[in-house]
Amino acid sequence: MHPLGKIVVSGLALVVFCGTAYGYVNFQALDEVTRDSVIDADGGTSPGEQPADGSLDVLLVGRDARTDPQGNPLSPDVLRELRVGANGDDLTDTLIVLRIPNGTKAVKAFSIPRDSYVSMPGGKGKINAAFGRAKATEARRLRNAGETDKAKIDQSALTAARRATRQAVEDLTGVKIDHFAEVNLLSFSEISKAVGGVDVCLKAPTQDRNSGANFQAGPQRISGADALAFVRQRDNLRGGDFDRVRRQQVFLAGLARQVLSAGTLGDPGKLSDLIDAVKRSVVLDSSWNLLDFVGQMRGVSGGGIQFETIPIVNPDYRYDPADRRATAVQVDPAAVKAFAAGLIGPAAPPSSPAAPGPTVDVSNAGPREGLAARVSGLLRDKGFTPGATGNTATRRTSLVRFGPDLADRGAEVAKLLGGLTTQQSASVPAGHIEVVLGSVYAGPGAADGGGAPAAGDDPITSSGVVCVN
Template sequence: MHPLGKIVVAGLAMVVFCGTAYGYVNLQSLDEVTRDSVIDDDPATKPGEQPADGSLDILLVGRDSRSDQQGRPLSPDMLRELRVGANGDDLTDTLIVLRIPNGTKEVKAFSIPRDSYVDMPGGKGKINAAFGRAQAGEARRLRSAGETDKAKIEQAALTAGRRATRQAVENLTGVKIDHFAEVNLLSFYEISKAVGGVDVCLKAATKDKNSGADFPAGPQRISGADALAFVRQRDGLPGTDLARVRRQQVFLAGLARQVLSAGTLADPGKLSDLIEAVKHSVVLDASWNLLDFVAQMRGVSGGGIQFATIPVVNVDYRYDRDNPRATAVQVDPAAVKAFAASLIGTAATPPAAPAVTVDVANAGSREGLAGRVADFLAGKGFTAKSAGNAGARRTSVVRFGADLADRGAEVAKLLGGLTTQVSAQVPAGHIEVVLGTVYSGPGVSGGGGAPAAGGGDPITSDGVTCVD
């Protein structure tokens, strides 16, 4: 397989998985893909140029929508086939940024949990609400201005929602989004069927009424409504939304492998079905020239796409004092920006002084976690070592003497924005890190670099990873 296909098709999940593969035959046939003006024009950028920030960045959005990409409601028969009700919140349940560094480095993709609590126009909220908030606001504005054309209002509202989602992601991550791809419930259904199913693996059997999931343990191939149930399930899973993020990542990795297989690329019927599915159920930004994109990617090396998740502070964040049952995922924007930058090697290097040793202890049950986190911190310029196991605790903490407050805060930020604590009990010249059972920052995955949602083995497009 040509390196271009290995990375580009794998990396862009659904849309570009299909579009770039088909580009070897006749990319112009994708002219019928729905387009929208999601990305602001940049007159300073010439076609085919490499992005000035060092990476081509593509936002993949999955919408929980009961309509097609042209806004037409799905039929009752199709809703029953998808195992969803007629009503649903128009939320962005999947947010994945694909980073393709300039040059020949490996491609990285990172997920943003849909419940991440962030700053947005109109006030703080969960990032998946940015779409619906902007969509409803634009519709109200147009109606107040006297617009009566329902189709025009619907399209303008969809554009506003997509642009608001892009802006919310840019604000949180510090990444300038170069291209946008949107899929919906129907997309998972049609594309997974077109490729003949996607291979996944579950650690245990699971059944969930809300999503329609009903799967045995072990390796299996899923498609259609089963594929949709697989990526939508969160009830009954450890970590709920973070476990669902991991489900989405493993599904997209499996989809990449299936699209790249000879059984798909060498089968005219399957390839035709795949392109038709993309044309019917996907939205791309209006500025995305796929031919230029293919040419630009010819220097990217192979090796498979690697999935990660942004660092989080608290997966059970009680953000509303008046409604203590309301929860969200707390994130530290500074830590998220540092994490995103590190994926293309541009993260800031910690200061060299004062000299300090970081002792990392594990208060959970994940084997080797303290060593992996120590290795991660060593890669950031700290002298760090594993201090073994600590007494069990749920949350993580970084402790240090008053004279090392700045360095302690730096360590806490690198590990996803952990709680800090000044303590006279910490030996001079040392910082203590205690990793709680819900720690989900760098070092959770086996490589010690990018975190994996909900813990467990790292997910790549090179093989099948068993998940919850």
């Protein structure tokens, strides 16, 4: 089990958004928040600075930790209240980047699936493992160097882990992270209770013993352990981790509305509870001047945050030939970088091919409307000639067919679409490649617009409640 109930890292950012509503004086209480040197000394922003990449970027990290920011274990009573066990992994189960474009108040947020398979020190792996890898490596280095102070080893290892996570996100997205915030299980529960709960909506009732989830269909307000279960659940959800990512996003959108509402801003008790929860549980980078940040964020409204997810190639990527049961989320770093850049400006146009490639006919054997046309357009941008598109008889899995003379190009198409099964066939017309997209296809084009929701899913913003699985 890998709990995800740490989405509230962004609660801190939302608190600072509303800071000017009740003055800088109250905000000074946040001086006691835990700090760590996560951002390079030459990489921070000075007061009022407009970052060179066009956006102030905040990395929000949720960690599966049963400790407070100082490393003290949570008590058994607290763990029971949160419905979690005593053991936790050194994983970052929530990774969200807030992009705040220079000169505007339209905040863009995007999620990185925790199982995204990326390059990082020590070899390729899932991005949520960057934290644990760096933590173990640094602790081992210090012990081998003769360091015996456990507190010093633990703190240095945590700093290295946070920096490695930041670096992995930067390498994947091309975004220069300006600030960092981290929470754990307890902070999520406390912040959700401090704001009086968060409004969410489910399309159907659901239960899950592992997370403690037990929800009815329809709109509802959740807080504390229930809110934790809402964003932790992945079992008994059709889309697994991807449904859980949308759960995170709708919860964060609801949190934004609640924090920025008159009911929270006008209630000194709620504001005090919220600041106390942040002080007790959130870790920030050492360079983040919150008072200056509040000044930069004047005018941000509750409806001014839009949520998306990075584009993926294959959600069921079999990355280990020695263990075909091992799966990850395959991503194309170039596509992710273009997506992230496009959130604050025009996306880079696709490169023009040197010469037209073979014709690719695409058939949709699943339920998603417009899928064949989207995939055909993606292949056109990769240099292939668009062929016929349309629907065909329903089948579960996807297939790429081609004649012997186009074996190499057919394999290229299969790879571009996430590693689909290939088949040589004499029935395929000369000069053509045929792609059949099955009902479980989730590669490029499965989501309309890369990081946009799939067909039938409403976009998530902080302006209203969206029902999710």
